[in-house]
Amino acid sequence: MNSMEGDETDSGQPDTESGGSQESGSSVVDNILDGDVQTVFENKDLVDSSTIVDQDRIYGRDEQLAAEARAFRDTLDGERPPDLLLYGPSGTGKTLTVKAVANKVKERAQESGIEFDFVAVNFKTMESHTLDRAVWKLGHQTARKAGVVWDVPRSGVSTDMKYTRLYEIVDDHFDSLVFILDEIDALTGSTGADEPAYSRLLYSLSRVMSEQHVDTQLSTVVVTNYPKFRENLDSRTDSSYNPNGIHFSDYDANELIEILERRRDAFKDDALEDGVIEIVAAYGAQNEGDARRAIDLLRDAGEIANRAGDPVVTQDHVRSANDSVVKNRVLEIVGGMSVQKKLSLYAAALVAKENEGAAPSPVVYDIYKILCEGSDMEIYTQETVNSHINKAGTYGVLESERVSGGFKSGVHLVFKFTEPVGAVLDTLSEDERLQEIPAKELGEVVKRRLRD
Numbered sequence: 038m039n040s041m042e043g044d045e046t047d048s049g050q051p052d053t054e055s056g057g058s059q060e061s062g063s064s065v066v067d068n069i070l071d072g073d074v075q076t077v078f079e080n081k082d083l084v085d086s087s088t089i090v091d092q093d094r095i096y097g098r099d100e101q102l103a104a105e106a107r108a109f110r111d112t113l114d115g116e117r118p119p120d121l122l123l124y125g126p127s128g129t130g131k132t133l134t135v136k137a138v139a140n141k142v143k144e145r146a147q148e149s150g151i152e153f154d155f156v157a158v159n160f161k162t163m164e165s166h167t168l169d170r171a172v173w174k175l176g177h178q179t180a181r182k183a184g185v186v187w188d189v190p191r192s193g194v195s196t197d198m199k200y201t202r203l204y205e206i207v208d209d210h211f212d213s214l215v216f217i218l219d220e221i222d223a224l225t226g227s228t229g230a231d232e233p234a235y236s237r238l239l240y241s242l243s244r245v246m247s248e249q250h251v252d253t254q255l256s257t258v259v260v261t262n263y264p265k266f267r268e269n270l271d272s273r274t275d276s277s278y279n280p281n282g283i284h285f286s287d288y289d290a291n292e293l294i295e296i297l298e299r300r301r302d303a304f305k306d307d308a309l310e311d312g313v314i315e316i317v318a319a320y321g322a323q324n325e326g327d328a329r330r331a332i333d334l335l336r337d338a339g340e341i342a343n344r345a346g347d348p349v350v351t352q353d354h355v356r357s358a359n360d361s362v363v364k365n366r367v368l369e370i371v372g373g374m375s376v377q378k379k380l381s382l383y384a385a386a387l388v389a390k391e392n393e394g395a396a397p398s399p400v401v402y403d404i405y406k407i408l409c410e411g412s413d414m415e416i417y418t419q420e421t422v423n424s425h426i427n428k429a430g431t432y433g434v435l436e437s438e439r440v441s442g443g444f445k446s447g448v449h450l451v452f453k454f455t456e457p458v459g460a461v462l463d464t465l466s467e468d469e470r471l472q473e474i475p476a477k478e479l480g481e482v483v484k485r486r487l488r489d
């Protein structure tokens with residue numbers, strides 16, 4: 038009976054109070070659903086990196102927009118636009134600019150009675166990277182644009198049949214169609230095949246008008262961070278695929294400021310503290326000049342402000358948003374590592390912490406041995422430890438450099454962290470097998486070894 042009362046009245050308050058708290062619970066939900074909660078956002082879509090913003094919000098890409106517009110212009114003259122290859126680092130506006138231009142061309146084409154559209158597929162996000170799945174996906178997306186049912190099952194039907202149905206839809210519904218093929222290099226196909234799946238896909242798409250008797254003006258826009266994928270094209274694909282290349286470079290902090298300023302109205306008036314956009318841009322510039330990451334960081338900072346009930350996004354909100362972004366990224370990289378790899382990386386991070394982000398391999402190895410002895414773990418050779426740490430480098434936590442002379446003798450490696458060392462240490466120490474390590478005391482040992 039007592040426990041029942043406890044459940045109902047929460048800390049022994051009278052029943053009426055209990056009813057009151059129930060009401061306030063439901064009004065919290067109502068407030069949120071009715072939008073009556075404190076928010077710093079006015080138009081949150083503008084800080085959603087998947088939104089295709091209008092041309093007046095695109096900063097500094099006039100050259101690329103002009104090249105894309107010149108290519109697509111052919112559509113309006115009833116001709117086939119040239120194939121395009123957009124290349125450059127992540128988040129530099131490749132997809133944004135081409136979709137913005139394609140949307141504009143679509144409007145103009147409609148005015149002239151031309152059935153034009155574009156179909157965008159990202160191959161990296163597909164669960165299987167085979168040609169068969171790629172053709173299925175292109176068919177699925179094309180059918181959606183055409184407003185028809187894609188009646189082809191994923192399996193049990195040959196790739197040729199999928200191509201045939203895809204080209205039927207293209208021919209029946211469009212005068213002109215552009216396939217935007219994002220991250221095409223991910224389309225590697227089955228292992229052991231004599232050419233990558235993307236090579237076969239590009240071959241087929243480049244020959245469709247002549248060989249499949251399709252009247253639609255069909256062209257491709259390949260979007261990639263890795264233009265070298267062309268080196269692996271089969272020779273017959275290589276000779277029939279000759280795109281116009283358009284390069285996109287990464288952004289510096291000033292360019293990111295311009296990009297973010299054009300989205301300031303995502304927030305209510307006065308909801309951004311002075312300096313917020315600048316600090317987001319500075320973090321973005323450190324993160325390979327990727328505008329997507331900068332926009333995501335600004336939105337995350339806004340969400341942190343909302344959760345705290347603050348009417349203004351402050352620089353501190355940006356810092357904590359950045360800390361959790363970095364932490365998640367590091368966690369993704371180190372999460373699946375074996376304990377030996379974690380120990381090696383932990384030793385490197387402990388050294389780097391005392392040495393401005395740089396960790397010479399002989400000192401790292403000394404610390405690694407102390408860690409192994411302290412936790413009763415087998416000690417591996419220095420070569421293995423270096424290779425374990427270098428593995429973390431391939432995922433972007435650090436870089437290594439060969440240095441001659443100096444410590445002891447000969448050549449050694451220096452590991453330089455590209456992610457904040459504190460975040461790496463925090464993330465690694467979440468592994469319960471590393472929790473016993475007395476990191477503070479080791480700091481003194483590290484300093485002594487570095488002096489030696």
Ligand SMILES: Nc1ncnc2c1ncn2[C@@H]1O[C@H](COP(=O)(O)OP(=O)(O)OP(=O)(O)O)[C@@H](O)[C@H]1O
Nearest residue numbers: 086094095096127128129130131132133296328329
């Ligand atoms: N010059 C720019 N002006 C305004 N917004 C931009 C600009 N460049 C990029 N963005 C924004 O940054 C985000 C990423 O851009 P986009 O998707 O075009 O990158 P991408 O180069 O195609 O990257 P990926 O190679 O990763 O696909 C989008 O939200 C986009 O709106």
